Amino acid sequence: MEIKRVTEAEIIQEAMIWGDSLTQEAQNQLISNLQKAISEQGIPGAIEFCNVNALPILTELGKVYSVQLKRASNRARNSADLPTDEERPILEAYEYNAENGIKSDPNIQKFENGEVLLYTKPITIPSGMCLNCHGEPEKEISKETLVKLDQLYPSDRARGHKVGDLRGMWSVRIPKKEVVKRL
Numbered sequence: 613m614e615i616k617r618v619t620e621a622e623i624i625q626e627a628m629i630w631g632d633s634l635t636q637e638a639q640n641q642l643i644s645n646l647q648k649a650i651s652e653q654g655i656p657g658a659i660e661f662c663n664v665n666a667l668p669i670l671t672e673l674g675k676v677y678s679v680q681l682k683r684a685s686n687r688a689r690n691s692a693d694l695p696t697d698e699e700r701p702i703l704e705a706y707e708y709n710a711e712n713g714i715k716s717d718p719n720i721q722k723f724e725n726g727e728v729l730l731y732t733k734p735i736t737i738p739s740g741m742c743l744n745c746h747g748e749p750e751k752e753i754s755k756e757t758l759v760k761l762d763q764l765y766p767s768d769r770a771r772g773h774k775v776g777d778l779r780g781m782w783s784v785r786i787p788k789k790e791v792v793k794r795l
């Protein structure tokens with residue numbers, strides 16, 4: 613078997629490319645499922661859809677590629693999306709940048725002696741569509757939708773957003789060996 617030598621720089625570069633495409637794929641899956649749920653069940657019904665399916669969709673996609681794929685937010689709706697100790701400082705840096713009008717780029721950090729690469733990318737609110745469920749209560753979020761949100765997420769923090777706000781970040785925990793396989 614031929615032994616291939618790869619540099620650390622090549623590994624980081626590949627993890628960046630892969631993280632970008634994985635999070636793009638994940639976002640496409642979430643958006644297309646969300647749009648389908650809204651057209652079939654309306655906004656309040658789509659809340660239930662997200663409640664049941666958002667996390668499993670991401671977990672499943674992660675399994676396909678042997679990575680852990682999730683979203684993290686300090687203003688989480690689902691408390692499972694609160695940041696881990698690894699994610700918190702990166703998310704705080706994105707928050708600092710957002711508050712100070714500085715653009716944030718995707719980032720790679722090493723953990724577990726460099727055996728794990730954590731890819732992150734900020735998630736901002738791209739359009740008014742999101743405000744149906746993340747905007748101002750009773751103005752952008754309808755009463756009917758609020759009832760559902762209160763039922764399913766009693767400690768919801770993901771309201772009161774505006775277009776352009778930082779909503780959270782993508783987080784992909786990638787084993788280095790999975791990146792090396794791709795080189």
Ligand code: HEC
Pocket residue numbers: 646655656658659660662663664666667683684685687688689690691693735736737738739741742743744745746770779780781
């Ligand atoms: C139909 C209502 C609805 C719409 C529209 C919607 N979301 Fe959400 N969003 C939710 C629900 C419900 C959750 C919690 C999902 C769960 O329990 O895993 C959520 C969770 C999230 C999370 C994960 C962090 C957290 O707070 O738990 C992000 C990030 C997010 N939404 C961003 C967006 C963006 C960006 C848009 C617009 C493209 C959007 N959402 C549109 C209902 C919605």
